[in-house]
Amino acid sequence: MKQVVSFDDVLAEIAVLVRPHFGKGRTAQYIPQLAGVNPNQFGMAICTIKGEEHAIGDADVSFSAQSITKLFALGLALNSIGDEVWTRVGKEPSGTPFNYLSQLEHEEGIPRNPFINAGALAVTDILLNHAAEPDALVRDFMGMLGVAHLAIDEDVAVSELETAHKNRAIANLMRSFGTITHDAEAVVEAYCRQCAVTVTCRQLARAALPLAARGFSPLIEETIFPERLTRRLNALLLTCGTYDSVGSFAYRVGLPSKSGVGGGLVAVIPDHAVVAVWAPELDRFGTSVVGAYALEYFSQLTNCSVL
Numbered sequence: 001m002k003q004v005v006s007f008d009d010v011l012a013e014i015a016v017l018v019r020p021h022f023g024k025g026r027t028a029q030y031i032p033q034l035a036g037v038n039p040n041q042f043g044m045a046i047c048t049i050k051g052e053e054h055a056i057g058d059a060d061v062s063f064s065a066q067s068i069t070k071l072f073a074l075g076l077a078l079n080s081i082g083d084e085v086w087t088r089v090g091k092e093p094s095g096t097p098f099n100y101l102s103q104l105e106h107e108e109g110i111p112r113n114p115f116i117n118a119g120a121l122a123v124t125d126i127l128l129n130h131a132a133e134p135d136a137l138v139r140d141f142m143g144m145l146g147v148a149h150l151a152i153d154e155d156v157a158v159s160e161l162e163t164a165h166k167n168r169a170i171a172n173l174m175r176s177f178g179t180i181t182h183d184a185e186a187v188v189e190a191y192c193r194q195c196a197v198t199v200t201c202r203q204l205a206r207a208a209l210p211l212a213a214r215g216f217s218p219l220i221e222e223t224i225f226p227e228r229l230t231r232r233l234n235a236l237l238l239t240c241g242t243y244d245s246v247g248s249f250a251y252r253v254g255l256p257s258k259s260g261v262g263g264g265l266v267a268v269i270p271d272h273a274v275v276a277v278w279a280p281e282l283d284r285f286g287t288s289v290v291g292a293y294a295l296e297y298f299s300q301l302t303n304c305s306v307l
């Protein structure tokens, strides 16, 4: 990437460019606590591998990380059992919504990838072998990398657990195939609690920084992932990070990215920086509408793309 523009100028320009895109999506309606979030919020933060930070708008306001936590849970699972993870879950784009059920039955309980809910539930099941509370493990891992004390929003966790009928169905189906080994309800509970971790754009950009720095966190000066694993995590983000819109997302943004139904998005510019954006209104794929536009403008204005 050739950075010929100042990131502060880029962020200021993006904040103007995204304005017409508010009102085009809806907050996550299926989680009552998220449905009521003020939709008119927008934050964006950039953290470079040199440790420089640039931020605009609501970049220091906490939001529900939701599926973005799946990236960190996967990193923990791969760091702890390595390639054995891939005996439990695939590495292919699913072409289906993140909470799709019937593909799982056809494919005998093996989820297509670790970012759809089925795959994330399998990862939680793996983490349950190593920790009594995988949700706290993921929260603390993200907090350590983000140089922050992160919380689990108990109201969001309860709200999602009360309405997690589809995730219960997925977990029980996987239990019937033996691809989940713990009690399905315990897996769903840990997964929902993990999704309820709250984070700000600035903390998220910091937390994902090892993915831009070949696995090293310049902030805490520690190697978090081996370099080869870092490349692979970025490959999974690029091919599976935004579910059944991953092709058009790569076409528009061209960066390995992960979305969450809290309206957050994180994108990696290998060897350069991480960009995190938050705006709560979602498209039908569960991706922030304004966030996706913000990343699209970012890659256009900076010429940042891995493609």
Ligand code: DON
Residues within 6 Å of the ligand: 065, 066, 067, 068, 098, 099, 117, 160, 167, 192, 195, 259, 260, 261, 262, 285, 286, 287
């Ligand atoms: O499983 C769910 O429905 C949520 N806790 C997480 C979904 C999510 O964030 C999908 N990503 N955009």
